[in-house]
Amino acid sequence: MFAKSRKKSNCVENSNVHVRTGDRVYVLSGKDRGKEGEIIAVSHKEGKLIVKGINIVSKHVKPRKAGQEGGIVKTEGAMYASKVQLVCSHCGKRTRIAHKIMDDGKKKRVCKKCSSVL
Numbered sequence: 001m002f003a004k005s006r007k008k009s010n011c012v013e014n015s016n017v018h019v020r021t022g023d024r025v026y027v028l029s030g031k032d033r034g035k036e037g038e039i040i041a042v043s044h045k046e047g048k049l050i051v052k053g054i055n056i057v058s059k060h061v062k063p064r065k066a067g068q069e070g071g072i073v074k075t076e077g078a079m080y081a082s083k084v085q086l087v088c089s090h091c092g093k094r095t096r097i098a099h100k101i102m103d104d105g106k107k108k109r110v111c112k113k114c115s116s117v118l
């Protein structure tokens with residue numbers, strides 16, 4: 001897992017990551033192609049994300065403390081955000097995001113397929 005950015009940011013504009021933590025995504029390439037999962041972490045700096053149950057990698061861990069066992073730990077690896085497609089929570093389809101400016105001036109994400117606010 002990559003280090004979490006200290007700066008708390010929900011800013012999508014300055015990032016090449018089109019999805020957020022908690023979004024459901026569809027994997028387009030790699031060994032988990034065709035699977036769906038929930039995003040558990042996003043690195044805007046690297047343009048990568050971690051999806052629950054997707055891109056499982058084996059990490060070889062050495063025992064660091066007394067009593068701790070070393071071995072192979074399976075964990076989710078980071079993958080490029082461009083390799084996933086957002087799955088709309090309303091219509092369940094793989095979709096792209098449109099941005100809509102609401103009456104109060106706030107920018108909202110909108111599903112291109114069913115036009116619901118995400």
Ligand SMILES: [Zn+2]
Binds near residue numbers: 088091111113
């Ligand atoms: Zn939709």
